[in-house]
Amino acid sequence: MTGYLEIQSSGFQSMIQDKGRWGFQEFGVPICGSAVPHWMELGNSLVGNNADAAGIEFRVLGPAIKAVDAPVKLAICGDVTAEVMSKSETGTHSRKISSWRSFTLNPDDELKIGNLENSVVGFLAISGGVQVEPVMGSVSTYVRSEIGGLSGHILKAGDKIPVSQEGIKLSEAADRVQPSPPTPQTEPIRVVLGPQDEYFDPEMIEIFFSQEFTVSKASDRMGARLEGPVLTHKEDKGSGIISDGVVPGAIQVPGNGQPIVLLNDGQTVGGYPKIATVISTDLYRIANALPGTVLRFQSVSAKEACLIARNAQDVLERMKKSIVAASANGFVNIKALYETNLIDGVVDMAKPDHFPGSLTDEDA
Amino acid sequence: MEYRVLILGDRAITFEFGAVISKRISHHVLGVHAQLKESIAQGHVNGIIESVPTFRSLTVHYNPLVLLPDEVEALVAPYIKEGDAVSGLCTQWSFPVCYSGEFAPDIEDVAQRTGLSIEDVIKIHQTDVYDAFMLGFLPGFAFLGLVDERLHLPRRAEPRTAVPRGSVAIADQLTAIYPTVSPGGWNLIGTTPIELFDIAQKDAALLKAGDRVCFRAVSESEYRKIQTAIAAGDYSYQNECQVKEVA
Incomplete structure (x- = not known):
């Protein structure tokens, strides 16, 4: 079985991104990559991918995407409304799709993602990633030089993104949910x-x-x-x-x-x-x-910034571990949630380096 | 060699070797870069991702989950001491340029502002062999210099929104080729049919820092002929380059 995702509408601006193109900056090639890398990792966790698998980054207004000939598991990262339209003998049915939760898009189903709230960028994780040829080790789209993604372009209606066998296999897994998604930050x-x-x-x-x-x-x-x-x-x-x-x-x-x-x-x-x-x-x-x-x-000092990055990575790993199977009714399985050692928040007050009020002047 | 350590957040450190654009400083930067690059390729410097040479400094990108700034400095320091042991060979390119008509939209203006004839502008631009100090601005865009003082002009007051691909340009003491269509403010004195950035090639960027470049004038018909050959895949870039001893 082979299949693909077909773009029905690109929304405002949708393009393929992964972790970025590293190792070519000496030739003037920018890193590119997802603008929300930790969302990308969470989304990939939800659909069963490796952390750095490519997906679709969208801006402002999300795309509409149809599954053709094969099912695929998807997860939307970002505060956005979405629905899946399915056709059956009795007509077209719509079901609401929550963010931070994986779901299967069956053949001929169409996913419509709406306007983002609280952010400019959203990310759509796709089981098995995106099957396009990498350019310099990455499929990240760089529009200015027309490299990566699909011929280096922003996605447009009619574009076809092949789904891998791995992606089809992952679509059979149970839906999973991130019970405590990232929240907007307001600190400096x-x-x-x-x-x-x-x-x-x-x-x-x-x-x-x-x-x-x-x-x-x-x-x-x-x-x-x-x-x-x-x-x-x-x-x-x-x-x-x-x-x-x-x-x-x-x-x-x-x-x-x-x-x-x-x-x-x-x-x-x-x-x-x-x-x-x-x-x-x-x-x-x-x-x-x-x-x-x-x-x-x-x-902050550069050293503090490195320690903050390490702490943020620890928090991200804990969030990935807190992902649980979604119950059939679509709500979080509370028992599973309590069984995971969920720690919410980005700062660890026990460590002076991680608490903004306790920053020292060292290295400043 | 004396250097300054400049901190770029938690992902990079720039090692700066001087305050001016000079061949001597650039040579040192490229020597450190070459050796560090070799060590990265061999997996000897875990946590260092890549280094980017510029006119007078080397920016070292690292992974903050693996290294702290002090550790990056300590890892890079030995390469700076050995920096002068750069390879004695470099690649020298000779690029065809059409300096006339629609291929050279600013050449009359450049002649007027420098007080030279158009013929002299072309002749002077072709006389020197330029060093590729660094790449940046666009993928495959090499900053070449130093240009003869008689051709020194500032950037245009009104930058263009779309400089054509292949444009050969001058600004201040530098010259360059635009690999792709881009906004740009340099003075356009010619166009080359050569592809400076092509992902179908093993190395997408034709030039690398440390290469040398000279230009040779071709007629419009010769330009078209080379352009057709390149499009058909019948053009050998080997014709344009030779390996030379670094003087």
Whole structure:
């Protein structure tokens, strides 16, 4: 049996993403990859995949997708309404689909995903991943150079995504649910100062950390533009540097003083001073921030940021372990939930490094 | 060699070797990069993912779940000491460029602003062999230099929204080829039919940092001929390159 998923409508912007294309930045190839990597891992866990299997990342409005000739197990990550339309002898039936819960899309069933709430990005995990040829070790779509995904393009109606034998086999498994999905975070975005903070007077650094910035509409997978107080460069330094390496999360300040946070599709090098760098754990929050979202920044050291990343990975592993079989009525199996050692929350107050109020100045 | 350590969040550290664009500093950066890359390939530096050479620094990307910043610094430091032992060979390319008509939209403007004749602009641009200092901006986009002082011009005041693929451009002390259509602000003085980024090739990016590039003028008809041959898969890139000793 072979089958595929056929895109009926692409929503606002849907594309294939995985963990990203690593090892080619020296040739100017951006990392790309899912803007919500921990959601991707949870979704893959729900459908029985390896953590880094590719799926469909969608923005703002989700796609409509039909299963053709074979069943597949899917899971939606993100706060969004969705329904599956099934045809039978008695007509077309619709059933509501919850996020953070796997379900089987049978042949000729059509999944319709609606508008995201509380986030810009959502992720659709697909059992067996996406069967397309990797480019430089990844199937992540990079539209600007037309590589990865399906011919490097945003998905469009009529596109066919082959389903693997493994994916079909996984569709037979029981549905599973993540009982405590990730919740929106409102704490300040944590950043590591620099590497070009010397381009700004201490008063400007103080403004950067004490004032609010608003996410602009002019944001995409390459970068998020922020609007707020103008961050003036030191007169003798100016707003240009000899181009050097960057990472997703680097906060560039061009001549107009309005910061740009580089995201996964951002360039590999840049010529603007970088006042600070968003830590890897908090970067998805920038990618996911709706236009108009108000942000504040908080300083941590690079070492603290690494420890925060490790703690976040531990929390993610615990969340994956807390995934349980969904009961037939679609609700969480409470007994199974209590039997798993579920620990909710992102900070461990017992460890000073993990509690924002206890940050030390070491390495700052 | 003296260097500064610049912290890029929890995923990268930049090792900076100087304050200017120079062949000497670039040579050192590329030496450290080559050796670190070899060690990564052999699995000797667990937790270091890749390194990216730029004009005067090397950015080392690492996995924060495996390494802490101090550990990255300690791992990279020995490579910096050995950095000058770079291979004595480099690849030198000779790319055909059509410098006329629609292929060179800014060449008259460049001639006017530099006070040179169009013929001189073409001649000067072709005279030098350029170093590929680094890649970036776009996949396969190499920053080539240094350009003769007589051709130094700033970027255009109004950047184009779509610079055509293959455009040969100059800005300040650098020259480059746009591998794909892209927004861009450099001055366009010619076009090459050569594919600078092609995922059908074993190495998608034709150029790598440390390569050398020179340009040779071709007529519009020769440009078309090469373009047709490339499209048909009948063009050997070996014609354009030779391996040279690094001076």
